[in-house]
Amino acid sequence: MANAPKPTTIAELLQFCHDRDMPLRTMRFFIGEDYSGPKAFGVFQGPDGDFVVYKNKADGTRAIRYKGPNEAVAVNEIYEKLRSEIKKREGGSGGSRSRSGGIHSLFSWTNIMILTMIVIAIVIAVKAAGNPKRGYYRSGGRYYYYDSDDWYFYDDGWQLLDDFAWAEDDYDSYYIDDDFTGSSAYGDFRQSDYYDGYYERSTDYDDDDDWDFDFGGWDIGDTDWDTDW
Numbered sequence: 453m454a455n456a457p458k459p460t461t462i463a464e465l466l467q468f469c470h471d472r473d474m475p476l477r478t479m480r481f482f483i484g485e486d487y488s489g490p491k492a493f494g495v496f497q498g499p500d501g502d503f504v505v506y507k508n509k510a511d512g513t514r515a516i517r518y519k520g521p522n523e524a525v526a527v528n529e530i531y532e533k534l535r536s537e538i539k540k541r542e543g544g545s546g547g548s549r550s551r552s553g554g555i556h557s558l559f560s561w562t563n564i565m566i567l568t569m570i571v572i573a574i575v576i577a578v579k580a581a582g583n584p585k586r587g588y589y590r591s592g593g594r595y596y597y598y599d600s601d602d603w604y605f606y607d608d609g610w611q612l613l614d615d616f617a618w619a620e621d622d623y624d625s626y627y628i629d630d631d632f633t634g635s636s637a638y639g640d641f642r643q644s645d646y647y648d649g650y651y652e653r654s655t656d657y658d659d660d661d662d663w664d665f666d667f668g669g670w671d672i673g674d675t676d677w678d679t680d681w
Contacts, residue, residue: 459531460524462495472663480672481534491677495530505529510677517681525642538665540674584623587630595638610644
């Protein structure tokens with residue numbers, strides 16, 4: 453199953469989890485279900501046709517991560533959350549990757565990967581220094597979005613912007629947020645053709661070893677249930 457396409461529908465995601473023997477209810481992931489109990493992540497299609505990605509906190513309150521007509525975007529949100537929750541538990545009592553101590557532990561595959569990721573993060577940070585953050589901006593009554601070295605502006609829909617100097621490089625003072633807040637003044641960039649095009653170019657997930665995990669010792673206490681996501 454390595455190098456298989458990333459799931460883009462709820463049905464594909466359910467099959468993806470089934471193929472890897474994930475005990476979804478034990479893990480508190482409810483794929484295709486509007487679960488109302490506390491401590492839960494989920495995705496479902498509502499009666500209005502929109503897809504909803506949610507997190508129910510420990511006190512039972514719900515935080516909506518995404519609501520919209522794009523099933524692929526919704527599935528990707530819950531897919532990445534599922535992946536991140538597994539990553540949190542790697543190396544713990546429930547993980548399948550145990551390592552011995554000493555020199556072998558120092559040069560284990562996990563440590564090599566961590567060091568590699570740190571180096572990559574440093575390189576990216578150096579490259580991105582001085583660049584705008586991804587997300588929404590507002591200046592002079594107009595709304596903008598920055599992503600992947602491109603600027604967009606909102607005018608009855610998102611459009612590509614050629615002029616990069618609109619804010620004279622003082623981007624932080626114009627920054628709003630990286631998430632869509634439901635404002636009526638501008639639309640969700642994730643619903644634009646530009647975002648969809650970027651998503652379609654990013655549909656291959658990493659090596660299947662990322663999902664090589666023993667789910668038998670899953671502890672829901674490892675999740676921070678008080679955050680929105």
